[in-house]
Protein backbone atom coordinates (compact mmCIF):
# COMPACT_ATOMS: atom_id res chain seq x y z
CA UNK A 199 0.00 0.00 0.00
CA UNK A 200 1.16 3.57 -0.72
CA UNK A 201 2.27 5.84 2.10
CA UNK A 202 -0.95 7.56 3.19
CA UNK A 203 -0.47 11.35 3.38
CA UNK A 204 -2.20 13.36 6.09
CA UNK A 205 -3.79 15.62 3.48
CA UNK A 206 -3.03 15.95 -0.21
CA UNK A 207 -4.61 17.99 -2.99
CA UNK A 208 -6.93 16.18 -5.40
CA UNK A 209 -6.27 17.50 -8.90
CA UNK A 210 -7.65 16.26 -12.18
CA UNK A 211 -7.97 16.84 -15.89
CA UNK A 212 -10.15 19.95 -15.39
CA UNK A 213 -7.43 21.80 -13.48
CA UNK A 214 -4.95 21.18 -16.30
CA UNK A 215 -7.52 22.23 -18.88
CA UNK A 216 -8.44 25.48 -17.12
CA UNK A 217 -4.81 26.45 -16.48
CA UNK A 218 -3.97 25.83 -20.15
CA UNK A 219 -6.96 27.91 -21.22
CA UNK A 220 -5.84 30.71 -18.90
CA UNK A 221 -2.27 30.60 -20.23
CA UNK A 222 -3.47 30.63 -23.83
CA UNK A 223 -5.61 33.70 -23.14
CA UNK A 224 -2.55 35.67 -22.01
CA UNK A 225 -4.54 37.09 -19.04
CA UNK A 226 -2.50 35.55 -16.26
CA UNK A 227 -2.17 38.42 -13.77
CA UNK A 228 -4.51 39.40 -10.96
CA UNK A 229 -6.77 41.29 -13.35
CA UNK A 230 -7.49 38.25 -15.56
CA UNK A 231 -11.15 37.34 -15.81
CA UNK A 232 -10.62 33.97 -14.14
CA UNK A 233 -10.00 35.89 -10.92
CA UNK A 234 -13.30 37.77 -10.98
CA UNK A 235 -15.13 34.61 -12.02
CA UNK A 236 -13.59 32.63 -9.17
CA UNK A 237 -14.42 35.46 -6.74
CA UNK A 238 -18.05 35.57 -7.83
CA UNK A 239 -18.56 31.82 -7.75
CA UNK A 240 -16.80 31.22 -4.46
CA UNK A 241 -18.63 34.14 -2.81
CA UNK A 242 -21.92 32.67 -4.01
CA UNK A 243 -20.89 29.26 -2.66
CA UNK A 244 -20.40 30.96 0.74
CA UNK A 245 -23.80 32.70 0.53
CA UNK A 246 -21.99 36.04 0.22
CA UNK A 247 -22.15 38.79 -2.40
CA UNK A 248 -18.49 39.74 -2.80
CA UNK A 249 -15.21 37.88 -3.00
CA UNK A 250 -11.74 39.44 -2.95
CA UNK A 251 -9.11 36.86 -3.93
CA UNK A 252 -5.66 37.08 -2.35
CA UNK A 253 -2.33 35.28 -2.60
CA UNK A 254 -2.79 33.42 0.71
CA UNK A 255 -5.08 32.82 3.63
CA UNK A 256 -2.77 34.84 5.84
CA UNK A 257 -2.93 37.87 3.54
CA UNK A 258 -6.72 37.49 3.37
CA UNK A 259 -6.79 37.74 7.18
CA UNK A 260 -4.46 40.74 7.20
CA UNK A 261 -6.41 42.45 4.44
CA UNK A 262 -9.63 41.79 6.36
CA UNK A 263 -8.26 43.36 9.54
CA UNK A 264 -6.87 46.34 7.61
CA UNK A 265 -10.20 46.80 5.83
CA UNK A 266 -11.95 46.86 9.21
CA UNK A 267 -9.53 49.59 10.27
CA UNK A 268 -7.48 47.68 12.86
CA UNK A 269 -4.57 49.85 14.02
CA UNK A 270 -1.77 49.77 16.56
CA UNK A 271 -3.80 50.64 19.66
CA UNK A 272 -6.42 47.97 18.94
CA UNK A 273 -6.98 44.46 20.23
CA UNK A 274 -8.36 41.44 18.40
CA UNK A 275 -9.85 38.45 20.24
CA UNK A 276 -9.00 35.01 18.84
CA UNK A 277 -8.51 31.44 20.04
CA UNK A 278 -5.10 30.39 21.33
CA UNK A 279 -5.67 26.93 19.85
CA UNK A 280 -5.17 27.81 16.20
CA UNK A 281 -2.67 28.16 13.44
CA UNK A 282 -0.12 30.92 14.07
CA UNK A 283 -1.20 32.96 11.01
CA UNK A 284 -4.29 34.14 12.91
CA UNK A 285 -2.20 35.95 15.52
CA UNK A 286 0.43 37.05 13.01
CA UNK A 287 -2.19 38.80 10.88
CA UNK A 288 -3.07 40.87 13.96
CA UNK A 289 0.62 41.59 14.58
CA UNK A 290 1.05 42.80 10.97
CA UNK A 291 -1.45 45.55 11.89
CA UNK A 292 0.79 46.26 14.92
CA UNK A 293 -2.31 45.48 16.99
CA UNK A 294 -2.47 43.06 19.93
CA UNK A 295 -3.87 39.53 19.73
CA UNK A 296 -5.90 38.68 22.83
CA UNK A 297 -6.14 34.93 23.20
CA UNK A 298 -8.99 32.89 24.67
CA UNK A 299 -9.28 29.21 25.51
CA UNK A 300 -11.25 26.56 23.62
CA UNK A 301 -14.35 24.66 24.58
CA UNK A 302 -14.03 20.94 25.25
CA UNK A 303 -16.72 19.87 22.81
CA UNK A 304 -15.77 21.45 19.47
CA UNK A 305 -12.19 22.54 20.35
CA UNK A 306 -13.17 25.97 18.98
CA UNK A 307 -12.88 29.26 20.88
CA UNK A 308 -15.20 29.22 23.87
CA UNK A 309 -17.86 31.88 23.24
CA UNK A 310 -18.44 32.21 26.99
CA UNK A 311 -14.93 33.63 27.41
CA UNK A 312 -15.25 36.42 24.87
CA UNK A 313 -17.16 38.93 26.96
CA UNK A 314 -14.48 38.85 29.65
CA UNK A 315 -11.80 39.60 27.04
CA UNK A 316 -13.55 42.69 25.65
CA UNK A 317 -12.29 46.11 26.73
CA UNK A 318 -12.35 49.59 25.19
CA UNK A 319 -9.42 48.72 22.93
CA UNK A 320 -11.10 45.66 21.40
CA UNK A 321 -12.01 46.12 17.77
CA UNK A 322 -12.53 42.70 16.17
CA UNK A 323 -13.46 39.15 17.20
CA UNK A 324 -11.84 36.47 15.02
CA UNK A 325 -13.61 33.11 15.41
CA UNK A 326 -11.74 30.25 13.72
CA UNK A 327 -13.75 27.25 12.50
CA UNK A 328 -11.14 24.70 13.53
CA UNK A 329 -10.63 21.43 11.64
CA UNK A 330 -13.87 21.99 9.73
CA UNK A 331 -16.31 22.33 12.65
CA UNK A 332 -18.12 25.68 12.88
CA UNK A 333 -17.82 27.90 15.92
CA UNK A 334 -21.01 28.39 17.95
CA UNK A 335 -21.59 31.78 16.33
CA UNK A 336 -24.82 33.01 17.96
CA UNK A 337 -23.21 33.95 21.30
CA UNK A 338 -20.21 35.42 19.43
CA UNK A 339 -22.48 37.61 17.31
CA UNK A 340 -24.46 38.59 20.42
CA UNK A 341 -21.34 39.94 22.15
CA UNK A 342 -20.23 41.66 18.95
CA UNK A 343 -23.66 43.27 18.53
CA UNK A 344 -23.80 44.50 22.13
CA UNK A 345 -20.28 45.92 22.12
CA UNK A 346 -20.12 47.21 18.54
CA UNK A 347 -17.27 44.93 17.50
CA UNK A 348 -16.60 43.56 14.04
CA UNK A 349 -16.44 39.83 13.39
CA UNK A 350 -13.86 38.44 10.96
CA UNK A 351 -14.33 34.68 10.55
CA UNK A 352 -11.32 32.53 9.71
CA UNK A 353 -12.78 29.80 7.52
CA UNK A 354 -9.43 28.50 6.24
CA UNK A 355 -10.22 25.01 7.55
CA UNK A 356 -13.94 24.95 6.93
CA UNK A 357 -14.95 25.62 3.31
CA UNK A 358 -18.62 24.72 3.03
CA UNK A 359 -19.24 24.02 6.73
CA UNK A 360 -22.65 25.08 8.03
CA UNK A 361 -23.84 26.70 11.24
CA UNK A 362 -27.61 26.36 11.75
CA UNK A 363 -27.96 25.68 8.00
CA UNK A 364 -25.99 28.79 7.03
CA UNK A 365 -22.59 28.61 5.40
CA UNK A 366 -19.59 29.73 7.42
CA UNK A 367 -18.17 32.89 5.90
CA UNK A 368 -21.62 34.47 5.71
CA UNK A 369 -22.04 34.91 9.46
CA UNK A 370 -19.74 37.79 10.43
CA UNK A 371 -18.82 41.10 8.75
CA UNK A 372 -16.11 39.47 6.65
CA UNK A 373 -14.46 36.05 6.37
CA UNK A 374 -11.08 34.80 5.22
CA UNK A 375 -10.39 31.51 3.44
CA UNK A 376 -7.11 29.79 2.53
CA UNK A 377 -6.56 27.77 -0.63
CA UNK A 378 -3.20 26.35 0.41
CA UNK A 379 -2.59 22.90 -1.06
CA UNK A 380 -3.80 20.96 1.99
CA UNK A 381 -7.07 22.87 2.37
CA UNK A 382 -10.46 21.54 1.21
CA UNK A 383 -10.08 23.23 -2.16
CA UNK A 384 -6.78 24.62 -3.34
CA UNK A 385 -5.16 27.02 -5.76
CA UNK A 386 -1.66 25.90 -4.71
CA UNK A 387 -1.24 29.07 -2.69
CA UNK A 388 -4.08 31.52 -2.33
CA UNK A 389 -6.92 32.88 -0.26
CA UNK A 390 -10.08 34.94 -0.36
CA UNK A 391 -12.03 37.44 1.68
CA UNK A 392 -15.80 37.23 1.35
CA UNK A 393 -18.48 39.63 2.58
CA UNK A 394 -22.04 40.76 2.04
CA UNK A 395 -21.11 44.41 2.66
CA UNK A 396 -20.48 46.37 -0.53
CA UNK A 397 -18.46 49.13 1.15
CA UNK A 398 -16.16 46.69 2.92
CA UNK A 399 -15.73 44.78 -0.34
CA UNK A 400 -14.75 47.92 -2.24
CA UNK A 401 -12.28 48.98 0.42
CA UNK A 402 -10.72 45.51 0.56
CA UNK A 403 -10.41 45.40 -3.24
CA UNK A 404 -8.72 48.80 -3.21
CA UNK A 405 -6.29 47.93 -0.41
CA UNK A 406 -5.48 44.52 -1.94
CA UNK A 407 -3.59 46.09 -4.83
CA UNK A 408 -1.63 49.11 -3.58
CA UNK A 409 -4.64 51.42 -3.01
CA UNK A 410 -4.24 52.96 -6.44
CA UNK A 411 -5.73 56.43 -6.83
CA UNK A 412 -9.25 56.76 -8.03
CA UNK A 413 -10.72 59.32 -10.36
CA UNK A 414 -7.85 59.68 -12.82
CA UNK A 415 -4.85 60.01 -10.47
CA UNK A 416 -3.53 56.50 -11.09
CA UNK A 417 -0.18 56.51 -9.24
CA UNK A 418 -1.54 58.43 -6.28
CA UNK A 419 -1.99 56.53 -3.02
CA UNK A 420 -4.04 57.86 -0.10
CA UNK A 421 -3.26 54.87 2.10
CA UNK A 422 -0.73 52.07 2.42
CA UNK A 423 -2.14 49.24 0.31
CA UNK A 424 -0.81 45.74 -0.24
CA UNK A 425 0.51 43.51 -3.02
CA UNK A 426 -1.88 40.68 -2.21
CA UNK A 427 -3.38 39.83 -5.62
CA UNK A 428 -4.09 36.24 -6.67
CA UNK A 429 -2.96 35.39 -10.20
CA UNK A 430 -5.44 34.20 -12.81
CA UNK A 431 -3.45 30.96 -13.11
CA UNK A 432 -4.26 30.21 -9.49
CA UNK A 433 -7.88 31.28 -9.94
CA UNK A 434 -8.23 28.93 -12.92
CA UNK A 435 -7.26 26.02 -10.66
CA UNK A 436 -9.75 27.32 -8.11
CA UNK A 437 -12.55 27.30 -10.69
CA UNK A 438 -11.93 23.61 -11.40
CA UNK A 439 -11.70 22.79 -7.69
CA UNK A 440 -14.92 24.63 -6.90
CA UNK A 441 -16.84 22.40 -9.33
CA UNK A 442 -15.84 19.43 -7.14
CA UNK A 443 -16.20 20.91 -3.67
CA UNK A 444 -19.50 19.26 -2.77
CA UNK A 445 -18.07 15.83 -3.65
CA UNK A 446 -14.92 16.54 -1.62
CA UNK A 447 -17.03 17.46 1.41
CA UNK A 448 -19.27 14.41 1.08
CA UNK A 449 -16.22 12.16 0.90
CA UNK A 450 -14.70 13.77 3.99
CA UNK A 451 -17.96 13.35 5.87
CA UNK A 452 -18.33 9.71 4.89
CA UNK A 453 -14.70 8.98 5.79
CA UNK A 454 -15.29 10.67 9.16
CA UNK A 455 -18.25 8.33 9.76
CA UNK A 456 -16.04 5.35 8.90
CA UNK A 457 -13.30 6.51 11.26
CA UNK A 458 -15.79 7.12 14.08
CA UNK A 459 -17.43 3.72 13.62
CA UNK A 460 -14.06 1.98 13.48
CA UNK A 461 -12.75 3.71 16.59
CA UNK A 462 -15.98 3.70 18.62
CA UNK A 463 -14.97 0.78 20.86
CA UNK A 464 -11.70 2.51 21.82
CA UNK A 465 -13.74 5.65 22.54
CA UNK A 466 -16.16 3.71 24.76
CA UNK A 467 -13.20 2.30 26.68
CA UNK A 468 -11.92 5.84 27.31
CA UNK A 469 -8.74 5.29 25.31
CA UNK A 470 -9.38 7.78 22.56
CA UNK A 471 -11.48 10.93 22.13
CA UNK A 472 -13.32 11.36 18.82
CA UNK A 473 -14.41 14.58 17.10
CA UNK A 474 -18.06 15.39 17.59
CA UNK A 475 -20.56 17.21 15.42
CA UNK A 476 -22.89 19.47 17.36
CA UNK A 477 -26.62 19.23 16.49
CA UNK A 478 -26.48 22.72 14.94
CA UNK A 479 -23.38 22.01 12.88
CA UNK A 480 -22.41 20.47 9.58
CA UNK A 481 -18.70 19.80 9.85
CA UNK A 482 -16.53 19.34 6.77
CA UNK A 483 -13.80 17.42 8.65
CA UNK A 484 -10.82 19.21 7.15
CA UNK A 485 -8.72 17.16 9.56
CA UNK A 486 -10.25 14.13 11.25
CA UNK A 487 -8.66 14.62 14.67
CA UNK A 488 -8.56 12.30 17.68
CA UNK A 489 -7.35 12.73 21.25
CA UNK A 490 -5.08 10.01 22.62
CA UNK A 491 -6.07 9.56 26.24
CA UNK A 492 -3.87 8.14 28.98
CA UNK A 493 -5.79 4.85 28.89
CA UNK A 494 -4.61 4.23 25.33
CA UNK A 495 -1.44 2.55 26.56
CA UNK A 496 1.28 4.33 24.58
CA UNK A 497 1.74 8.09 24.38
CA UNK A 498 0.46 10.30 21.60
CA UNK A 499 3.98 10.89 20.29
CA UNK A 500 4.81 7.19 20.40
CA UNK A 501 1.68 6.44 18.40
CA UNK A 502 2.65 9.07 15.80
CA UNK A 503 6.00 7.29 15.32
CA UNK A 504 4.41 3.84 15.14
CA UNK A 505 1.89 5.01 12.56
CA UNK A 506 4.63 6.66 10.52
CA UNK A 507 6.58 3.38 10.48
CA UNK A 508 3.44 1.70 9.15
CA UNK A 509 3.11 4.19 6.29
CA UNK A 510 0.50 6.42 7.90
CA UNK A 511 1.41 10.09 7.96
CA UNK A 512 -0.22 12.15 10.73
CA UNK A 513 0.25 15.55 12.35
CA UNK A 514 0.18 16.46 15.99
CA UNK A 515 -2.28 19.26 16.80
CA UNK A 516 -1.19 22.93 16.95
CA UNK A 517 0.95 24.23 19.78
CA UNK A 518 -1.27 26.93 21.28
CA UNK A 519 -0.34 30.46 20.25
CA UNK A 520 0.29 31.57 23.87
CA UNK A 521 3.33 29.25 24.11
CA UNK A 522 4.85 30.25 20.74
CA UNK A 523 8.10 32.27 21.12
CA UNK A 524 6.82 35.56 19.61
CA UNK A 525 3.76 35.59 21.91
CA UNK A 526 4.73 33.69 25.08
CA UNK A 527 6.14 36.82 26.77
CA UNK A 528 2.62 38.33 26.91
CA UNK A 529 1.05 35.27 28.48
CA UNK A 530 3.56 34.03 31.06
CA UNK A 531 1.74 32.59 34.02
CA UNK A 532 -1.57 32.45 32.17
CA UNK A 533 -3.00 29.06 31.45
CA UNK A 534 -5.45 27.89 28.83
CA UNK A 535 -6.17 24.38 30.08
CA UNK A 536 -8.42 23.12 27.28
CA UNK A 537 -6.15 24.34 24.48
CA UNK A 538 -3.15 22.84 26.26
CA UNK A 539 -4.92 19.51 26.59
CA UNK A 540 -5.93 19.43 22.90
CA UNK A 541 -2.37 20.36 21.94
CA UNK A 542 -0.91 17.57 24.08
CA UNK A 543 -3.30 14.79 23.08
CA UNK A 544 -4.37 15.45 19.51
CA UNK A 545 -3.48 13.74 16.25
CA UNK A 546 -4.73 14.70 12.79
CA UNK A 547 -5.35 11.44 10.94
CA UNK A 548 -5.16 11.15 7.13
CA UNK A 549 -8.05 13.25 5.81
CA UNK A 550 -7.64 13.85 2.06
CA UNK A 551 -10.73 14.00 -0.14
CA UNK A 552 -9.43 11.01 -2.12
CA UNK A 553 -8.81 8.77 0.90
CA UNK A 554 -10.41 5.38 0.20
CA UNK A 555 -12.53 3.17 2.47
CA UNK A 556 -9.69 0.65 2.54
CA UNK A 557 -7.19 3.30 3.59
CA UNK A 558 -9.46 4.43 6.45
CA UNK A 559 -9.81 0.79 7.56
CA UNK A 560 -6.04 0.37 7.39
CA UNK A 561 -5.43 3.46 9.55
CA UNK A 562 -8.03 2.27 12.07
CA UNK A 563 -6.43 -1.19 12.25
CA UNK A 564 -2.97 0.35 12.74
CA UNK A 565 -4.25 2.45 15.64
CA UNK A 566 -6.01 -0.56 17.21
CA UNK A 567 -2.86 -2.58 17.03
CA UNK A 568 -1.19 -0.22 19.53
CA UNK A 569 -4.08 0.31 21.91
CA UNK A 570 -3.62 -1.66 25.10
Ligand SMILES: *Cc1c(COP(=O)(O)O)cnc(C)c1O
Nearest residue numbers: 254255256281283354355376378
Ligand atom coordinates in the same frame (compact mmCIF):
# COMPACT_ATOMS: atom_id res chain seq x y z
C1 LIG B 1 -4.03 27.42 6.70
C2 LIG B 1 -4.53 28.42 7.66
C3 LIG B 1 -4.22 29.79 7.54
C4 LIG B 1 -3.16 30.31 6.60
O1 LIG B 1 -3.37 30.09 5.29
P1 LIG B 1 -2.15 30.28 4.25
O2 LIG B 1 -2.88 30.17 2.94
O3 LIG B 1 -1.20 29.16 4.49
O4 LIG B 1 -1.57 31.60 4.46
C5 LIG B 1 -4.82 30.68 8.40
N1 LIG B 1 -5.66 30.28 9.36
C6 LIG B 1 -5.95 28.98 9.54
C7 LIG B 1 -6.90 28.61 10.63
C8 LIG B 1 -5.38 28.02 8.71
O5 LIG B 1 -5.65 26.72 8.93
